[in-house]
Amino acid sequence: MPITALQFMENDVAAIIGPQSSVLAHVVTHIVNELQVPLLSFAATDPTLSSLQYPFFVRITQSDVFQMAAIAELVDYFQWREVIAIFIDDDYGRNGVATLNEKLTERRSKIFFKAALGPEANVTNISDLLIKVALMECRVIILHANPDIGRIVLSAAYRLDMTINGYAWIATDWLPSLLDSYGPLDSETMDTMQGVLSLRQHTPNTQRKRDLVLRWRELIGGDNGGDFRLNSYGLYAYDSVWMIAHALDAFFDDGGAIIFSNDSRLQDANGGTLDLKAIRLFDGGSPLLNKVRSTSFDGVTGPVQLDSDGNLIHPAYDILNIVGTGSRSIGYWSNYSGLSIESPETLYLNPPNRSNQILYDVIWPGQTTQKPRGWAFPNNGRELRIGVPYRVSYPEFVSKEKGSDTMKGYCLDVFFAAINLLQYPITYRLIPFGNGFENPNYTELVEKVVSKDFDAAVGDITIVTGRTKEVDFTQPFIESGLVILTSVKERDSNAWAFLQPFTWAMWAVTATFFLFIGSVIWILEHRINDEFRGPPKKQLVTIFCKDPIGYQVGSFTETYLTQELNISSSRLKVLHNPSEYATSLELGPDKGGVAAVIDEHPYVELFLSTNCKFAIVGSEFTKTGWGFAFPLDSPLAVDMSTAILKLSENGDLQRIHDKWLMRSSCSSDSMEIESNRLQLNSFWGLYAICGGACFLALLIYFIIIICQFHRHFAEQEPETPEEGSSKSGSSRSGRILQSFLSFADDKQGSTRSKSNRGQMEQSARTNDVDFVS
Missing domain, CATH: 3.40.50.2300 (Response regulator)
Structure with missing residues (x-):
């Protein structure tokens, strides 16, 4: 050529x-x-x-840049993340697939496998390549070829049962060009194409186009005079x-x-x-x-004009679904508005809008309208290697039966229940990870998934930021978070219990502010108010200590405490089982134990169900959960997450939780309520202070009143005529008591007035006597 x-x-x-x-x-x-x-x-x-x-x-x-962009948008629309590209190994095929990979990457998808065919590939070569593809997990196949090779590929795939339910095929514009050029093909050939999606360069259905097609039919001899028709390239x-x-x-x-x-x-x-x-x-x-x-x-073909890059303006494609003896349009793609069921000519009249991407329903291979999942476990006899932590402590979560390879526990029951909800069979083998003497390191378990030693990891694996960068986790099946576990000091309620809600530092600061406010009032009032006279006082209390902290062996707690909270590793003490928790907490920091244990809430919850001498202090200071780990971009992680959500919705997840984790041998709740309840003897010290202050105030008051009454009574006594000797002493006492009560009930001002008036009258009588004499 x-x-x-x-x-x-x-x-x-x-x-x-x-x-x-x-x-x-x-x-x-x-x-x-x-x-x-x-x-x-x-x-x-x-x-x-x-x-x-x-x-x-x-x-x-149209450049294949736009066709590959349309395919990438289709892949994203159907929520697939991986595809297999089958292409001719020449400039056309290689460069087209390279562009497809770029467009998929922009939408966080990728080409799982590139299957190259030589330009002269025969049926045997193509069949061998398809067998290799069939053994892979990905079920979305992009076929970028010419009409001759493309027909052979679809025919071979049909014979290998690769065009059945579960597969998704997307052919580039070579397929519509073939169908538009030669009309309906024989039924045997059309059977191999059923359910395939394809793209055709969009050309508006204008009168100019219809006239050309009519003249072309006349040139080739009418409807029956020839078998070659105009396609988009024509x-x-x-x-x-x-x-x-x-x-x-x-x-x-x-x-x-x-x-x-x-x-x-x-x-x-x-x-x-x-x-x-x-x-x-x-x-x-x-x-x-x-x-x-x-x-x-x-x-x-519509407006013919080149843009600044040398491409035709308004690039667009028809999206076709091969069904029966031909194809049906399920929508359009344009560089202007993306996927739509409206023709591009209509969309050009409005501002660009990609917020409503929509297509008509697709009839997929296998004559189904259910969207293919996009991946499946190949039927090649390979079983999944699933790593399971071989725990020593808290066997309720994950444990291995002695003398056998059977593993059980809460986490595994969740896994088994989720697997049973999947719509496809999975063969797997549980492999214990650990030596059986102490809990394994969970970070190392996750690394085994990254290095492909395990296909997944199942167990009480905490979802943390560092791990999510290396593996994909399922939906959390239980909430978790770090909590502080400490011993409960049993104290008898005492007279000064009302002081305990505030620390000494809090009381000191409160007293300091009380004195400060008093000082301000004194400064403002002491020049005009004699009551504000007194020196200011201050008090400051500071308490700080660094006690040892315990954590569970193998957990991420040590890393979190040292790296996130900057706690010195010398303060941390590794604990292997619940009995060490209890012993260390009972000993306390002064006797070789720990002041507190930092661990995840599910472990602590199970520990407290049988150890009522301890309690959680404060609230969770991290918020996370447990999930199953899979390799990055694993589609199984998505399906397992969906299954876990179903378990949560139908109540099975809670039933599994109650089966393994609902243990209670002591009424810790009632103990906590009782210990937190305030009693009468918790406040008698406060009542004693208040009562003593009131009694002292009354005592001082009555002393002052008695003194005032004594003076008042002495002043009033001369006015009273002497009683006869026949009067008894009891009558005088009654009169004094009645006079005292009346004096105490009088207002202070009126009492003073009476006293002053009495003194004036007494003085007047004295003056009269002196005048007479």
């Missing part, structure tokens, strides 16, 4: 329309660049063929002819001329069958190229 193109150019060519493949276009573009001849291609979709690298290459069709070829015609017309209008000149580099070359001396440069190539790039008109 390249030789034929060169032979054709011996005849002084001013422009070329073609070629029909990207591979040939790669060769011809080098030639036209040297000879400055515009090349208008209606079929070369290879994205690496750009006007930046090849200035005289003009693409009058329509672009038609517009390519009109584009060069418009460009030449503008070129001649500007005074351009078709003039060629010899190339000195070809004068002495020996081309064998080629007369290289006859190949000449087109002097008007650059002006004509500029006219081509600036040409704009309405063609049978």
Whole structure:
């Protein structure tokens, strides 16, 4: 083909329309660049063929950049994360798949496996490759080929049961081109394509397009006169002819001329069958190229105009679903608004909007409307290797029966229940991780999943930030978090219990502020109020200590305490089982024990169910959960998460929890309520202080009253005539008591008035006596 193109150019060519493949276009573009001849291609979709690298290459069709972007958006729409790409191993196939990988990466998806086929691949080669693909987990296959190879691939896949329920096939635009060109194929061939999704370059259904199709049928002999029809590439070829015609017309209008000149580099070359001396440069190539790039008109494919990158404006694709003897449209993709069930022409009338991506329902392989999951466990006899922590303490969560390989526990029951909810069978083997003498290191267990030693890890595995960067966790099946466990000091309630809600430091600060406020009032009032006289006082109490802290061996607690809370490792003491918890807490920090134990809430909850001398202090200071670990991007993690949510919704998760973790041999709740309840003897000290203060105030008050009454009674006594001797002493006592009660009940001001009035009367009588005498 390249030789034929060169032979054709011996005849002084001013422009070329073609070629029909990207591979040939790669060769011809080098030639036209040297000879400055515009090349208008209606079929070369290879994205690496750009006007930046090849200035005289003009693409009058859609670039595969947009087709691969549409496929990536389809993959994202159906929530698949991995695909297998089957492609022809040439420039067209390799460059297209490389672009697809870039577009998938932008949407956090990837190509799981690249299956390359040679351009001359036969049925045997293709079948061998498909068998290899069938043994993989991924079930979403992108087929980027030419019509000849593509038909063979689908036929071989059909024979290998790879077009049944569970698979998803997406073919690039080679498949609609085949169907549009030759009409309905034979039923045997169509059976191999059922449920396949494909993309076709979108061309509006205009009157101009319908007229061309009608004339084409007349040219080839009517409906029965031929079996070749126009596909989208034929329509672009038609517009390519009109584009060069418009460009030449503008070129001649500007005074351009078709003039060629010899190339000195070809004068002495020996081309064998080629007369290289006859190949000449087109002097008007650059002006004509500029006219081509600036040409704009309405063609049978819609508006024909190039953007600044040399691509046709408004790139769009029809999304087709192969069903029955043909295809049905389930929507469109455009670079303007993404996926939509409305035609791109309608969308162009409104502002771009990608918030409502929608397609019609798809009939998938196997004649089902249920979206394929996108992956499955291959039926190749391989079982999953699942690592399970071989715990020593807290066997209720995970444990291994002595003398057998059977493992059981709360976490495993959750795993078994979730596995049973999956809609596909899974073969697996539980492998204990640990030496059986102490709890294993859970970080090392997660690393085994990362290194592919285990396919998953199941157990009481805490979901922490560092681990989520290396593996995918399922939905948490139990909430967790670090709590502080300490011993409960049993104290008898005493008279000063009311002081305990505040620490001494709190009391000191309160007293300090009380004195401070009093000082402010004294400063403001002491010059005008004699009661505000007194020196200020201050008090400060500071308490600080660093006691040893215990943690469970193998857990992430040590890392959290040292790295996140910056607690010195010298303060940390490793504990191996619940009995060590109890012993260390009972001993306390002064006798070689610990002041507190930091551990996860589920462990502490189980510990407290049988140890009522201890309690949780404060609230959880981390909030996380336990989950099962899978390799990154594992689809099984997603399905297991869904299964765990179902267990939570139907109550099975709670029943499993109650089976293993509901233990209570002591009424810790009632103890806590009783110990926290305030009693009468907890406040008798406060009542004694208040009562004593009141009694002292009354005592002082009555002393003052008695003194005042004594003076008052002495002043009033002369006014009272002497009683006869016959009066008894009891009458006098009664009179004094009655007078005292009346005096105590009088207002202080009136008492003083009476006293003053009595003194004045007494003085007046004395003066009268003196006057008479």
